[in-house]
Every structure is written in structure tokens, then in C-alpha cells.
Amino acid sequence: MLDDSAEFERIAPKLYLTPNYLAAKVDHMVETIFLKYNIYKDEMEFSKNGQILFLKKQNGRKITFENLNQKYEVFKFEDKLAYFMVHNDGKNQLLSRQIVKFQKEKLAKTSYQVDKPADFKRQKDVFYLKFDNVIKEIFSSKKKFYDVFGNKAKSVKTNNLIIKNIEGLEKIIQHLNTI
Template identity: 30%
Template sequence: MRKSILLLTGIVSLFSFQAISQQVVLIPERTFSRDMGMNTAEREENPNIEGSKYIYENYQQAKLSTHPNILFNVRYNAYNDDIEVQGANNTSYALNKYGGTIIVTMLTGENYINSKYVDDKENIKTGFFEVLNTSGDFFLLKKQTVFVKEKEIAKTTYHKDKPAKYVKSSDEYYVKVNDLTANKIPKKNKEFANLFPQEKEAILSFIKSEKIKLKKEEDLIKVFKHIEKLRKDSK
């Protein structure tokens, strides 16, 4: 419990920082070390694949929980599931998502955290999620993924081949409890409400009255904010 409280406190403090006049640090190659929690990012690009691996192609300024007093240029590689940090001389590094909790706080407002999670095939993986909401020990997370759609060969001479391209999948939503493994949000209302035993009936009533759809991001955020209110009111 203490660990989860410290994690939540760290997230709140980083998410609420005010942008001040700071110089962005580009990590020089000579200072690269695994002690910094970074690995050399994959740089090879396939010229035969159109599109982008990144949610946003350009780097964005951000703070890292591992270096809270420094600004870095970062971007999320949704194909490799890596947060890349811009280095000097056209280099980049991928944060070590396996070494411990890393909170990435973008000046543009998005916030990412790494976590173990259970995928659709019941495999446990580790990756980065956008944090949409926190309510006590519960975290509402969004998984963004890019995949390669293979090249399509023209069926007739009247058509053209379609090159392979990077395509963004539909976003998926997860719930993380404390510092445990994140699991996909249940699609059924009762299964979702069961995650919050003390507020179960109130949540089901809210979902019904507000016509909540658990597959909609704005509705999920709305539910989590309501759960947070329920908990505050019960104190």
C-alpha cells in the first residue's frame, strides 16, 4: 500500500508541474549508460512502409520521473511500444520500461506510465500507457498501438499495388490497481462494477442513468471521476 501511495503522489506531482524556463537536454552519446534507464532506440526505417510508427512524429518536451528537474525531447513509438528520448547527433534512446516505474509528463498535457499488462492472448507484457485518470489506487489507462498493414498486390491490371503502411489500431482501455498488472476494462457493466466492490451499486446506477458506454473514452473518464467523487463523499 505504501508503495502505491508513493507512486500516486509522484504521478500527481509530476502531472501538475508548471512549465518554467528550462533548457531541453539532448543526451550525448558519450554519457549513455544503462544506469540512466535507457537503451539505444531502434533506428532502422523500412523505406517500403508508408506512414509513421509514432503517435506524433515530432519530439515533444517532457519531464521524466527519473530526472524530474530536466526537460527532454520525447516521442511515443507505438509500433515498438517505446518512449524515445532525443539524443545529440541524430541519436535517440528508448526508456527502459522493464526496470521500474517511469512517469513521462508532456508539456502538451499527455502523460505516460509503463506497466505490466495482460494482452488479448493472456500473455503478460510490459509497455507504455497514457494515463487518463487516477482515482485512489485505480488508474485508467489507454493503450495506443501501431501495426504494419502488409502490401496488397493488385488483382488486375486496372488497379495498382498498395504499399505496406503503418496503421494505428483502435485505442484500448485498461485499469491498473496499485502497482499491479493492468487489465483490459471489462465490456460488461457488472464486471466493471465488480472492480469497485464498495461502490458497485452506485456505479451501476450511474452507468444506467448516464447511458454510459464502457468502450467510449469520454464515458470511462466520466465514470472514474464519479467513482472519485463517491469515495470523497464517503469519507
């Protein structure tokens, strides 16, 4: 895709959640590991003997970045393992996927335009609900949103919470966990 050129060096940090390796706890290991989340590849990287390696994805693996106060967990989704950011604990969980897309270089078509170099662009996070052990995407349309809950939709609707922000979604999931 891209080589080790100066241009790639300029945009490479955009692949990651943070530019540096951060202290993280993996599962129930006592030892702290320094990891960096490569959002573009959906991989947790670590460096060993000057070589970049990837943490093995296992269903249910939990990673907690201590300084960021963020938790990630590996779930099977669409027939592959993927990292999800976990926003709450409990039977039902609010999850999100962070996405980075590669944008190809665009050459100017006229002299009035300028060339746009290749770049990695962070996309809007996609939210999911882990409900009855099934992961479903959360839509911003109220009708599609409440359809996810099936027979518990009526109980969730009575809260009158805003579904377009993370605080409202977290409150809905907390309420759902008490039912």
C-alpha cells in the same frame, strides 16, 4: 521488416504519437527531456549525439508531455512492462494503450484491383481500468464492463453513465475513487 528506402521514409512517421521530439518531464527530474513516443515499438525515444536511444522502462516511470497535456506511465502488464496513457489521478485509474499495426503490402490479384503498399495503421485505443492495483481491459458490453468492479458494481451502475465514451469512463472512475 522494412529498409531505409523512400517507401519506409514515407510511412515511418505513422509509427509515432507525433512526428517531432517534444518536451517531456520524466519522473521527478527537473531537467526537460525531448522525447518521441514510438507507438509501434512501445518505446520512448530520444536523440543523443545523432543516435536514437530508448528511455529505460521501469515499473512506475512517469512521462508527461507538457505541450500535449498527456501523461504516460509504465506498468507491468501481461508479464512485461508497457506504456499506458493515464487519463486521471487517484487510487483507481483509467488507462489506455495506443496501438499501431504493420500492414503488409498487398499485390493486386486482378487487373481491376490496385496494389496496396505496406503501411502502419493506427488502431482504435484499448481502454483499461487499474482497479485494486490490477489492470483489466474495459469492454464495451455493459455486462462485461460491470463484472470488472466485483462487489462495487452496484454502486457504479447507479450513475447511469455512458461507458462507450471517454468522458463517461472518466466520470465512473472519479466516482469509484470517492467510494
